[in-house]
Amino acid sequence: MSLKKKQKAGTYEVASQWKLMWWKFKKHRMASIALPIICIMYLLTMCCEFFSPSLPLERYKKYVECPPTPIHLWDHEGTFHGPFVYAKEIGRDPETFRKTFVDSEDEIVPLGFFVHGSKYKFWGLWETDIHFFGAKESGGAYFLMGTDSLGRDLFTRILYGGRISLSFCLVSIFFTFLIGLTLGGLSGYLGGIFDTVVQRAIDLIMSMPSIPLWMALAAAMPKEISQLRQYLLMSIIMSLIGWTGLARVVRGKILSLREEDFVTAARLSGAGHGRIIAKHMLPSFLSYIIVSITGSIPATILGETALSFLGLGLQAPTISWGTLLQDCQTVETVAAKPWLMFPALFIVISVLMFNFAGDGLRDAADPYK
């Protein structure tokens, strides 16, 4: 229904704030493209065991550093086979003695949906060997994005890495939210010395360059800890520096709301500080918080990947997009094996999509537009 029709039908006037936001959000072209893509990416990475053709640690020893195998439907003679990739013939370059992979003319690896492959435990719950898409015969050399220096399928690793990278930013945002909301809220509501201290702390953090500060904190992190603890510690480190933006937004909103009549009324009726903030103030600026959070997700993704890329964030064997990119630290590797840059594509797409969605949300949350 268009806006005019809604107005006529009378649904516009009675629509809730969230409904109005949702209508406006849907009208934002880039954002309405971005949201489904974000959902797809989360779906792919959440169920990465099922969607990946192989396992993240499974090594194809014959196919070390194999370039991506493009998917074909018709062969050289034009006969239709359904999706397939050409089998690889392994040779040696007579000059450089490097391994070479050449498409064999007559041997193909047929691909299909819901194929049986390596066994895995879906979400650690039940065991199965069904993969969404892959080589029909188990062990077939199908590498959508090539393999790494140990012969592991890169696409599989990207999906598993996405699970870490994309969930990492949510966990980190959760901590950011916790700190920013508490400190910003209290600072705006209480005012006085507490406000001054928090504001100076924000000034302090904002005047320090974030990457070296993250690096220093990450460097001080103990080295021998479990993957889960490292993940949590890193997300806390990111939020320790990232909360300032949110706190400023929250404080500004609370300052302007504090003088509103409905807050005074609540106070006169004997409501406590916590109740006034949570029940009366929070709902009226929740949309701004959501906008601010969506806006800070890209920065978190970029920060995590940059740190992991430098070897100071998440460490191998944890797979994240940043740790995957560690393989292309030098120009020489990148020039010889450009497909190792595929994780970067996923980083850029996810950051772009979150930016678009954030823009759409900001426009939607602004009632004066």
Added chain:
Amino acid sequence: MLGNYILKRCLQLIPLLIAISIVIFVIIQLPPGDYLTTYIIQQEASGLEVNQSNIVLLTKQYGLDKPVYMQYFYWIRNIITKGDFGRSFQWSVPVSQLLSERLPATIGISLLSLVVTWGIAIPIGIYSATHQYSVFDYVFQFIGFIGLAVPGFLLALISVYFIFTLTGVSLTGLHSAEFLNAAWSWAKFVDMLPRLALVVFIIGLSQTAGMIRQMRAMLLDELQKQYVITARAKGLKEKKLLWKYPIRMAVNPMISTIGWTLPGLISGEMIVSIILSMPTMGPIVKRAMITQDMYLAGSFLLIVSCLTVVGTLISDILLAIVDPRIRFGGVAE
């Protein structure tokens, strides 16, 4: 009036600087083991006799037998009075020596990036705002989005990769191999220019993207205001009208946010110079962080943060000169 304002701002800085130094001291102390134990381990590892009198000397110099807060005072005193930032274990030289070798390049490149960022962002922002929804506006907005989404280190990698595959030249480092140890000459300078331009461009791009958006939004807001309509109604030429008021208003927030732009640029400089192996602080600070060579890492953070604070001060003073309302204690923003 202006003098008073500057004095007031300078006094406000002192607590901030003290707070920064405390935070960094805490960071330096975070990894297990202190200065001395690391030093002894390192000496033993390299097969050297641990000199007892040396240890006593170091203990005294850094107050290592005293409680932590006294150590902080010793640390600060050494920095302020002697310019002694401690020792780098990894390089076995005083930190101040490493800093004096590499810090000027870091700061120079960062400042150059700032200038380039402004030089690109302000004209494009003005163009985009005055030609809203034109083809170029969309093009610039698209480039801006890419600049925001592609992290600096990726951009560095990709551009070096393309330059390498297309021309076979590896554009890493600030000088090519034949000029590396040569004395300064015109040829060396010319050789450096494309490399410098690449670094500055890559560092500046993400900042430029954000700045174009900001400039465009600010100017669009200004252009809707009534004084613009009045001026236009009076028959003022479009160009003169634009330069006289709205652009000045739109540039103001850019000056006032130097304090946040600078840390961003230095962060960017650090990562990009690691990839491009520039002779700046980036690569050595990264290694210092990995090996927990905390005095080197901490000193870099300290200096850079202090410089940022000073940069903010300068921007505030500039703003007071540009905007009389601030000078006379009126509106803060």
